[in-house]
Amino acid sequence: MKVIRIVQSMTDARTIAPASGRLGILMPGLGAVASTLIAGVMKARSDGSDPIGSVSQMAHIRLGTREENRNPLIREFVPLADLNDLVFGGWDPLSPNALEAARTSGVMSDADLAPLSGELEGVVAMDAVFEQRWVSRIDGVRVKEETNKFEQAEALMADIERFREENQCDRLVMVWCASTEAYQEASDVHRSIDSFEAGLKDNDDNISPSQIYAYAALMSGVPFANGAPNLTVDLPCIEELAKREGVPIAGKDFKTGQTLMKTLISPGLKSRMLGVRGWYSTNILGNRDGEVLDAPENFLTKETSKLGVLDTILQPETYPSLYGDIEHKVRIDYYPPRGDDKEGWDNIDIFGWLGYPMQIKINFLCRDSILAAPIVLDLALFMDLANRAGESGIQEWLSFYFKAPQAGPAGPEHDIFIQQTKLKNTLREWMGEQPVTHSEAG
Numbered sequence: 495m496k497v498i499r500i501v502q503s504m505t506d507a508r509t510i511a512p513a514s515g516r517l518g519i520l521m522p523g524l525g526a527v528a529s530t531l532i533a534g535v536m537k538a539r540s541d542g543s544d545p546i547g548s549v550s551q552m553a554h555i556r557l558g559t560r561e562e563n564r565n566p567l568i569r570e571f572v573p574l575a576d577l578n579d580l581v582f583g584g585w586d587p588l589s590p591n592a593l594e595a596a597r598t599s600g601v602m603s604d605a606d607l608a609p610l611s612g613e614l615e616g617v618v619a620m621d622a623v624f625e626q627r628w629v630s631r632i633d634g635v636r637v638k639e640e641t642n643k644f645e646q647a648e649a650l651m652a653d654i655e656r657f658r659e660e661n662q663c664d665r666l667v668m669v670w671c672a673s674t675e676a677y678q679e680a681s682d683v684h685r686s687i688d689s690f691e692a693g694l695k696d697n698d699d700n701i702s703p704s705q706i707y708a709y710a711a712l713m714s715g716v717p718f719a720n721g722a723p724n725l726t727v728d729l730p731c732i733e734e735l736a737k738r739e740g741v742p743i744a745g746k747d748f749k750t751g752q753t754l755m756k757t758l759i760s761p762g763l764k765s766r767m768l769g770v771r772g773w774y775s776t777n778i779l780g781n782r783d784g785e786v787l788d789a790p791e792n793f794l795t796k797e798t799s800k801l802g803v804l805d806t807i808l809q810p811e812t813y814p815s816l817y818g819d820i821e822h823k824v825r826i827d828y829y830p831p832r833g834d835d836k837e838g839w840d841n842i843d844i845f846g847w848l849g850y851p852m853q854i855k856i857n858f859l860c861r862d863s864i865l866a867a868p869i870v871l872d873l874a875l876f877m878d879l880a881n882r883a884g885e886s887g888i889q890e891w892l893s894f895y896f897k898a899p900q901a902g903p904a905g906p907e908h909d910i911f912i913q914q915t916k917l918k919n920t921l922r923e924w925m926g927e928q929p930v931t932h933s934e935a936g
């Protein structure tokens with residue numbers, strides 16, 4: 495019998511506007527993560543250093559069947575902004591500029607910073623929309639004078655336009671790299687655009703600074719990604735606004751460190767149907783992020799984001815005997831001597847054949863901002879791509895980068911390997927290529 499294999503390699507490609515001109519990356523929060531991103535991009539531009547950890551810059555993407563042997567770099571396959579065309583800006587209530595932020599955070603060595611110091615100093619922080627009730631451990635000094643929240647939003651929109659003009663940017667994206675705000679649940683004021691705008695004018699207590707930045711970004715046609723776990727774009731009013739204005743949004747909480755490990759290990763255990771009885775995670779962290787998270791109301795925001803991961807990957811309702819009774823604990827302790835070099839310990843109690851118990855111990859000595867910086871770069875470039883591809887609203891295909899991915903009604907996907915496939919297949923489809931299914935046929 496003759497087997498006929500039909501290979502259909504092309505679908506209809508999206509019309510994507512070219513990445514011509516300059517792309518401005520605006521970051522509320524010029525702290526450790528933002529300054530490490532900016533310095534890293536400047537270093538890559540000046541001495542050709544590899545942007546390690548950046549999927550948009552370093553990863554290849556397979557096209558068609560394996561026999562076709564087409565495997566370009568992602569950045570050569572999709573029209574992304576070039577690193578040489580990026581301009582950086584931001585707001586911060588403490589850091590005066592990116593150089594001071596980099597020195598204070600101590601992530602990069604003086605030797606690495608020295609050749610970039612003039613350029614880093616040129617990234618000057620704009621005055622922040624800041625309210626201490628949301629970040630009790632920070633006493634902001636470079637803060638906007640406006641006290642009415644609607645006027646604060648207008649002031650941010652004016653900043654955005656001024657930045658666009660002064661830096662001759664063709665396009666802008668905003669990525670929240672500021673401190674984690676105190677825990678909050680959505681309230682009435684977040685129900686719709688109308689109620690949110692009324693709340694801004696009435697100085698509603700439930701509107702946090704990050705929500706004001708998001709509103710200002712979307713009203714200015716600027717895509718917004720949220721790198722922290724606070725309630726910012728995962729709100730009905732902001733989702734409605736993103737759709738109305740035709741702008742992409744994504745969140746939340748960069749997936750680095752311990753949660754990255756969790757989303758690498760747990761799908762592996764599940765793929766072999768090994769049971770999990772308990773997962774105890776603890777961290778020590780000595781940077782400003784650690785200090786902010788030392789306040790219980792801010793830690794609660796982080797804890798909620800970190801705890802959601804296991805349930806979604808392990809599906810206890812589908813596999814009650816394997817994952818129905820997991821003790822999952824997450825701790826973070828502020829320990830100043832450690833600086834940005836976080837240390838995480840995981841103790842995982844698993845069980846196998848006949849219920850026999852086993853243990854896995856992970857001790858991850860990571861550098862938080864070194865892991866986060868390439869994520870900010872990828873998010874900025876991909877959010878800009880999505881905008882040029884005519885996308886608006888939640889960008890689920892970027893779940894790969896987040897601890898608590900914002901998703902549609904079906905809920906988030908946490909398994910990093912499924913997230914990676916979704917990201918790459920989305921790019922393939924936009925460019926008129928067939929998704930790769932990894933089936934025997936291809």
Ligand SMILES: NC(=O)c1ccc[n+]([C@@H]2O[C@H](COP(=O)([O-])OP(=O)(O)OC[C@H]3O[C@@H](n4cnc5c(N)ncnc54)[C@H](O)[C@@H]3O)[C@@H](O)[C@H]2O)c1
Binds near residue numbers: 625670673723750863
């Ligand atoms: N580094 C990681 O691996 C990682 C992972 C996930 C999430 N995050 C989140 O990313 C954020 C940044 O982390 P970091 O290590 O750079 O922290 P950081 O403390 O070094 O920097 C945060 C900066 O935000 C500023 N800030 C606070 N409120 C602000 C406001 N309203 N407007 C503008 N700026 C404001 C602070 O002054 C500070 O300079 C944190 O929320 C952190 O939880 C980091």
